[in-house]
Amino acid sequence: MADLATTGPTSQAAPARLDPYSLRKDFPILATSNRFGKPLVYLDSAATSLKPLAVIEAVDGYNREYSSNIHRGIYEIAERATEAYEATRVKVARLINAPEPAEIVFVRNATEAINLVAYSWGRRNIGRGDTIVLTEMEHHANLVPWQLVVQEMDGDLEFVPITDDGILRLEVYEVLLHLRPKLVAFTQVSNMLGTINPVREMVEMAHAAGALVLIDGAQAVPHVPVDVQELGADFYVFSGHKMLGPTGSGALWARRELLEAMPPFMAGGDMIREVHLRRSEWNEIPYKFEAGTPDIAAQIGMGAAADYLMGLGMEAVRAHEQELARYALEVLPREVPGIELYGPAAELRGGVVSFNLPGIHPHDVAQILDRSGICVRAGHHCTMPLHERFDLAATARASFNVYTVPEEIDALAVGLREVARIFDR
Amino acid sequence: MDDLYRDYILEHYRHPHNFGVLEAPTASYEGSNPLCGDRITMMLRVEDGVVREVAFTGRGCAISQASASLLTDEIKGKTVEEVEAMTPDDVLELIGIEISPARLKCALLSLDTVAHALADEAAEKAESGGSVSASASGAGQG
Ligand SMILES: Cc1ncc(COP(=O)(O)O)c(C=O)c1O
Numbered sequence: 001m002a003d004l005a006t007t008g009p010t011s012q013a014a015p016a017r018l019d020p021y022s023l024r025k026d027f028p029i030l031a032t033s034n035r036f037g038k039p040l041v042y043l044d045s046a047a048t049s050l051k052p053l054a055v056i057e058a059v060d061g062y063n064r065e066y067s068s069n070i071h072r073g074i075y076e077i078a079e080r081a082t083e084a085y086e087a088t089r090v091k092v093a094r095l096i097n098a099p100e101p102a103e104i105v106f107v108r109n110a111t112e113a114i115n116l117v118a119y120s121w122g123r124r125n126i127g128r129g130d131t132i133v134l135t136e137m138e139h140h141a142n143l144v145p146w147q148l149v150v151q152e153m154d155g156d157l158e159f160v161p162i163t164d165d166g167i168l169r170l171e172v173y174e175v176l177l178h179l180r181p182k183l184v185a186f187t188q189v190s191n192m193l194g195t196i197n198p199v200r201e202m203v204e205m206a207h208a209a210g211a212l213v214l215i216d217g218a219q220a221v222p223h224v225p226v227d228v229q230e231l232g233a234d235f236y237v238f239s240g241h242k243m244l245g246p247t248g249s250g251a252l253w254a255r256r257e258l259l260e261a262m263p264p265f266m267a268g269g270d271m272i273r274e275v276h277l278r279r280s281e282w283n284e285i286p287y288k289f290e291a292g293t294p295d296i297a298a299q300i301g302m303g304a305a306a307d308y309l310m311g312l313g314m315e316a317v318r319a320h321e322q323e324l325a326r327y328a329l330e331v332l333p334r335e336v337p338g339i340e341l342y343g344p345a346a347e348l349r350g351g352v353v354s355f356n357l358p359g360i361h362p363h364d365v366a367q368i369l370d371r372s373g374i375c376v377r378a379g380h381h382c383t384m385p386l387h388e389r390f391d392l393a394a395t396a397r398a399s400f401n402v403y404t405v406p407e408e409i410d411a412l413a414v415g416l417r418e419v420a421r422i423f424d425r
Numbered sequence: 426m427d428d429l430y431r432d433y434i435l436e437h438y439r440h441p442h443n444f445g446v447l448e449a450p451t452a453s454y455e456g457s458n459p460l461c462g463d464r465i466t467m468m469l470r471v472e473d474g475v476v477r478e479v480a481f482t483g484r485g486c487a488i489s490q491a492s493a494s495l496l497t498d499e500i501k502g503k504t505v506e507e508v509e510a511m512t513p514d515d516v517l518e519l520i521g522i523e524i525s526p527a528r529l530k531c532a533l534l535s536l537d538t539v540a541h542a543l544a545d546e547a548a549e550k551a552e553s554g555g556s557v558s559a560s561a562s563g564a565g566q567g
Contacts, residue, residue: 361461368430423430
């Protein structure tokens with residue numbers, strides 16, 4: 001059918017591989033150049049991904065053709081908006097193989113999802129002396145909300161340490177589980193080291209110790225196949241904007257029984273069934289957690305992003321990015337004398353490579369690369385404790401996505417040699 | 426060539442002026458820019474309302490280190506009032522290169538840290554009875 005090819009990635013029915021060169025035309029921003037006329041070399045996808053036309057058009061379509069509130073209007077465009085919004089729930093559920101769309105709660109981003117769980121579930125289930133186990137590699141989003149919970153409820157935090165290669169030390173995790181934590185929360189893929197954690201095994205171990213598990217999938221859903229049922233997770237969170245979707249979109253998935261037992265996080269319109277002056281009855285899930293008018297356009301865009309990714313096939317996405325990681329780990333040390341790389345081997349790594357040039361601050365590295373149109377992140381990437389663990393003030397980070405090609409890693413190597421040259425003269 | 430990384434900026438970065446520890450500072454402060462991990466400790470010896478000596482330690486990017494090097498050169502021998510009156514624009518002029526908004530914090534960390542050090546010193550003096558004598562021993566490490 002000819003019209004199958006109008007949106008989203010083209011033609012791969014059973015995609016073993018994806019073709020990054022042909023799908024680059026789906027991303028209009030890749031045709032732009034910087035103030036010096038250099039084409040965009042975007043190596044900061046872990047911060048936020050670029051958006052394909054299918055997503056841009058989905059957002060635009062809502063704004064142009066059926067901009068209206070959801071779950072309220074009894075007229076054509078409002079019904080269309082509600083339909084598109086709820087269709088996203090189905091798509092997102094399919095992307096992570098959630099048992100039912102009603103278990104998908106829409107939020108602005110992964111941070112909001114974790115805060116929702118921390119406030120609603122945490123404040124009800126974490127008591128004096130209770131332990132939450134986290135890891136040393138957590139993004140601040142999966143650390144600070146738990147700090148607040150244990151401060152308020154008088155609980156404790158424990159941390160799974162990592163090896164110098166950036167791998168979680170499961171033998172210590174095992175010991176920490178003897179503390180009988182109420183909750184274990186960890187990232188599936190590290191945004192600084194790129195480490196892909198053995199989440200399935202870790203969930204099993206946590207459950208055996210009687211703990212619930214929250215998985216931060218912000219860096220996983222865009223890059224590896226995720227099946228929350230297979231993982232056995234209890235809570236799973238991710239952001240739309242890192243998975244080719246718009247900013248302002250994101251999702252929490254949790255098992256129905258958990259969501260049903262949790263009190264609302266925010267209160268207002270949409271989340272209630274009945275309101276009387278002195279009491280209200282909560283709506284059913286997921287609406288109980290979706291107070292107020294959401295970012296409808298963004299969420300519809302996230303649905304388009306989920307379609308796009310499923311069209312590519314997450315196995316193919318993973319294979320492509322693993323190849324890029326392997327290529328970067330091979331090319332950068334060879335082409336850039338003295339470069340320090342952090343994190344594990346390519347087999348255990350997502351498309352993330354953090355590095356330093358000796359004696360040169362990563363901000364200076366990023367600034368000089370910017371002249372060549374190369375975008376990398378410099379700083380602590382919201383993982384200050386992890387940087388402290390390695391005694392680093394900051395790192396530079398290159399991160400990849402479906403549209404990244406090896407030539408961009410070559411360009412990075414050339415750019416880094418130029419940085420070294422400027423500082424050496 | 427990259428305007429931001431002129432030779433003299435890199436020279437100040439590689440061989441910063443006034444880098445080290447002051448024996449008996451009357452004012453000191455550790456400033457940081459958590460976003461990039463820049464960290465600077467400014468130490469000043471103020472006598473009779475004049476900055477007699479100044480030194481700094483720390484680590485950070487070329488911009489923050491060069492700025493500290495240039496600024497410490499500049500304020501040595503100035504009165505406290507003169508230093509306190511310095512504006513971000515004065516520092517940017519000292520650095521002499523165009524700083525993008527994202528790097529302003531790096532460029533201005535040194536001035537900010539000096540200002541904090543002097544403000545702390547003034548507050549301590551006020552607390553210890555307002556004797557505005559400039560004796561070096563007046564400002565203990567509170
Ligand atoms: C591992 C991880 N968790 C959580 C987050 C937070 O995502 P957001 O800022 O979209 O809430 C990020 C984003 O950088 C991340 O990399």
